[in-house]
Amino acid sequence: MTDRQGHHRSTEGHRGVSKGVIFAVIALIVVVALVVGWFSLRDRVSDESDAAAQTCVDGDAQLNVTADPEIASQLEAIANKYNETKPVVRDSCAHVAMIAKPSEAVRVALAAKDWDVAALGPKPALWIPSSSQTLNRVAAGVIDGDPKSIASSSVVLAVHKALADELTGRKAGWGDLPGLKGISVPLGPGSDSTLLASEAVAAAVANAGFGPLSEEAARSGPVVAALSQLVTNSTGKATDTAAALNALVGEADSVQAVAVTEHQLSSAGDKVVAYKPVGATIVADFPAATLNGEWVDETQSRIASMFVDFLRQPEQAKTLSDAGFRTGEVERSLQPAAGPVLDQLANVLAHPTLGANTTVLLDVSASMSNPLVGVVDALHRYVNGAGDSSGFGLWTYSKGLDGPKPYHVDVPLGPLNRNAANSALTAVRSTPVTTDQAYPTLIDAYRAAVAGFVAGRTNSVLLITDGPDDDSTVNGQQLLDAIAAATDPSKPVRVNVVALGAAPPQTLRSLADRTGGSVTTGPDAGAGIAKALTP
Template sequence: MGEHRGGSGARGISKGPILVVVLIVLIVAGFFGWKALSNRIDDQGQQAAGTCVEGNKTLDVTADPSIAPQIEELAKRYTQTSPVVRDHCITVVVHGAPSASVSTALEAGPAASWDDAALGPRPSLWIPTSSFELAPLAGKAVINGDPRSLASSPIVLATGPETAAALAGAASSWKSLPSDLTVALPVGSTETSMAAQAIAADVADAGAGPVTTDQAKSAQVNAALSARALQFQSLPTPPTSTAEALGALSAGTPDSVKAVPATEQSIAQSANAAMTTYSPAGATPVADYPAVIVSGSGIDETASRAAAQFADFMREPNQSQLFVGAGFRVEGQDLPDLGAVSPAKISSTLKPASAETAAALGDIVANPVSPRSATILMDTSASMGTDDGGATRLANVAAAVNTQLGRSPDASDIGLREFSTGTDGKPSERILVPGGSLSEPNRRATITDFLNGLRAGGKTSKYPALASSYKAAVDGFDAGRVNSVLLITSSTPDESTTTRAELLSAIAAAGNPSRPVQVDVIVVGAGDDVSTLQDVSDRTGGTLVRVDSTSDPALAATVTKMLS
């Protein structure tokens, strides 16, 4: 009989499900492995950043000395946070330097050399006193972005309590301050520049400004600023800085300033029982301490980013409280406690003027125009018809005189004469505009019309013309002001029949010690025969200046000096 295989033998297990399970396990394990590796890589990246793989970097900050102590303290706080910018560990170092000096250095351009000894390293971040100091930097490619204020303090007047009360009672504005109030206007001071713009804005009815260049060069602004500057400069020892002026006022120094334009914060720091503040009515100039990110040689992207981050750090409420505690104002925070000084109320803030306008106002403060009685004696001989830079010598001289007439105060008394020889060869002197006050209607326009209408011709007859004009000036002497004759002539020798001896004799005969009239002379062109005119100038207390070319800016500067 045949046998059959038993039905109880074991069956084989399918491999498909097992493979699926294994695959799932591998995928899950791979995912968590990749995740762990990714985290490890991130941790390593963070550790690399935290250890500054690019190394250490110093952020150089320059601040005006008036706010440098607070910036230094904030720099320490910021550095203690271990800031890292673009894989660099940042350390902030603060240097103090006057804003005006830094502005002048930056104005030279981003590639210009830098005086480390005087100003510290070229900064990546600069905190000047005010945005007023940024005007000269427009278009110079040295500022990165739009500077924003860190803190502020208005420009007010430091003065005595009685004076402040009187000013408040009269609601005095910048232009209506009493004429006998000696205001400190030290040349080159930031506070002086800001006060000058406030005075100009008030005089020109410019509101909150900015003051324009035409307004700055107007006779009204020139007269107002010149009067203030002359009064200050006539002090026995005028203070040379705002800080020195505040010290003199605080100490009650006799024969010194009675009011000092300064920041509210600086006044509060030095105020005593003899000194308080007054805020003139009208637009108020404000020291807004902008954070300026600087561009230029040696300043890379890391430095710029670090500068921006540090500026943001200083604006944080808990950090900016440091400014408030020092007497500065900070937007969004309460007014500072200024002790005995009450915070000024600001109705409007004066906008900074352009660099050209600021320079024009600064020139008035540095070279104020005093009211005077002057006869302008113009040489219209053929020698003044020489072409000089595209126009005749005579046209260039007329333009320079016209410019100065616009600056001269209304109280000045000006006359105009011209000389040459007539068609008959004889000396010819004409009184074009008799002496008279510039406050008279149309006097400036009349003098300008005659100046523009002058034509060169004939020979020069300066000796007889000068003798005649000098005698007329002595006879018409105006007490209480400078009296002068301004002769503008070529270097061509006199061609009249009047001799040197006769001219000197005529000057001596007309002179009167109780009626001093100085003869100022501008000689145009090269030439050696000026000894006679130099003698006349020396004997009358005047000045002789030679100008090689009438197209040179030196001519206008000389005319300004001799009619100021």
């Protein structure tokens, strides 16, 4: 009985494991295997992606960079260092190719329809000109994003020490440069310092402080006269800054001074020194600008961004600093003017005129009694602001102001005499006469202007009227014929008209067109007079 019971217990102890437990264990093993396999597969895919990237599955991608020659050699050395890092951008092996071309030549070419590869090399995706002023003159849409300055160099005057001491003694400023004897003003490609210096001159003459210089100031008589005098007084035959500096160092062509960057001056040796004119500092800031066009793809834009970041790293900044450039923050300087302003300055440099030589014909008939106050104020402002080389004459007209003549010559045309001109303007009064004789007055004034013609200036007659209400015996055609007969092609004189009332008759419009003048209408006498008297 006992044995049988024991045998029974032995049989119970050898029962099999539950099938549910077995299935659970197997399922767990399968899940673990799947998880391990998934992570292994993910890592494998990641490793394969990294390997594919490092082997540049999309091939090579070249970033063409054009830089101003002043900084190109240093940038090329930095580009070589960048290429040595074997950068990979968007599955492409990136390579930076640097070429040096004058900033102005590139600016002009970007505005042209066809890029001259033979002259300028490949069209760049990244452009590093000498200054933000150059970029400001480029058409909208050409620059992608915000350019970043990679280095800078202040513009100074390179002179011999004796002249530097003299200029220091009299605290000469930028506004004194037009009267400086022996200054060289090169205007060809590679003369970017000239435009920067001219902007500083214009800002000083216009009392613009740290700027930016306005378009109105750039077109004003004093600025136009100052820049024209600067160019007219230029010494030497150099067409670029480097050649002008060489002439100064070699004491050739009577060159005594030339505007350069501090970096350019650092290579000139110890024969010349820097003089920094009093006034706002102006700098060449070498901005790196990514270009926007069909020749620039996303990969090149990405490479350009990465390369600019590389250029601005401390190690590369030290390379530029060791070469004589400034890096990091610079002292407060003149804010770059807008493109149209800089275009105006460049136009004056290319086509200088030593101010205006103008005879003003001022209607003083009864209807002018109210507008006369604003007109006289505007003429006072012109007289006080005109360049010293300007010529000025003032005739008032109505009827019978000087015996049988309908006009009176208050100030004969000649070199500007501010005291005489201001005194005559202060004495101007309207007459009770309601009509005038503008046409015979115009004929006599035009003849006098041709006789008093001054070469190198803008010679003109300016008619200011709210009419005319001419009741003379001279009709419109006779006026046009008389002016045509008095015209001398070698002594061109413009006729400008400022009409303060209704639109002037077609006769005056025709006269202005034939002589190269202009017609300005509207109640704002100041704006019309300023426009008409701008050389």
